[in-house]
Amino acid sequence: MVGTVVSWASAAQQPDGERRAWAPLILHGVASALAAGLAGLILGELGGGLRLGASLNATIVASIALAYALMEMRILPLPTPQIHQQVPNAWRWRYPRAVAGIGYGAMLGVGFLTYVRFSTYLVLPVAALLSGNPWIGAALMASYGIARSIPLALTALLGKEDIVIEQVSSLAAAVHVANGMALAFAGGLLATAALVQQ
Numbered sequence: 001m002v003g004t005v006v007s008w009a010s011a012a013q014q015p016d017g018e019r020r021a022w023a024p025l026i027l028h029g030v031a032s033a034l035a036a037g038l039a040g041l042i043l044g045e046l047g048g049g050l051r052l053g054a055s056l057n058a059t060i061v062a063s064i065a066l067a068y069a070l071m072e073m074r075i076l077p078l079p080t081p082q083i084h085q086q087v088p089n090a091w092r093w094r095y096p097r098a099v100a101g102i103g104y105g106a107m108l109g110v111g112f113l114t115y116v117r118f119s120t121y122l123v124l125p126v127a128a129l130l131s132g133n134p135w136i137g138a139a140l141m142a143s144y145g146i147a148r149s150i151p152l153a154l155t156a157l158l159g160k161e162d163i164v165i166e167q168v169s170s171l172a173a174a175v176h177v178a179n180g181m182a183l184a185f186a187g188g189l190l191a192t193a194a195l196v197q198q
Helices: 001-014 023-047 054-072 097-110 120-131 134-157 161-171 170-197
Strands: none
Touching: 001 161, 023 097, 054 120, 054 161, 097 170, 120 134, 120 170, 134 170
């Protein structure tokens, strides 16, 4: 899917490229952010009735962040709740590019509808739920949808998707460690906030 959406946009950089080749990539990003935001809105609304208290909420999210930080750094094996499938490959032939871009963006933006490669994502739905606020949940999840689209846009701008995708794939271990460090930092901040609120 990454290669498909990026290749559509990369075609626009060629002298004979299609004028609207960037539209699927842009629509992909917008759909990713909107679908993720909608999921966060629903999670935040559902969490409104939990009323666990800010300190307990922060403790739960911190615990999950720290646990998955250890997983990302290959210290502690943990399950990653997800559907182990990619987006439907046939969409790129069955539908116009813009429609396929929207569909791919929506499925990837929500996150758990496809294969989740990095567990950083798994903290966000919990944080959105425990926020108890639909707008905070939407902002948290939409940030994921946007962040998931940025690498596609950068790859398309570079115009050499095969090389970029290969290089990024070779850095997967380093990205897991970086994600683990980011989760550990966020978990540490949340744990500190939970202690201060007690």
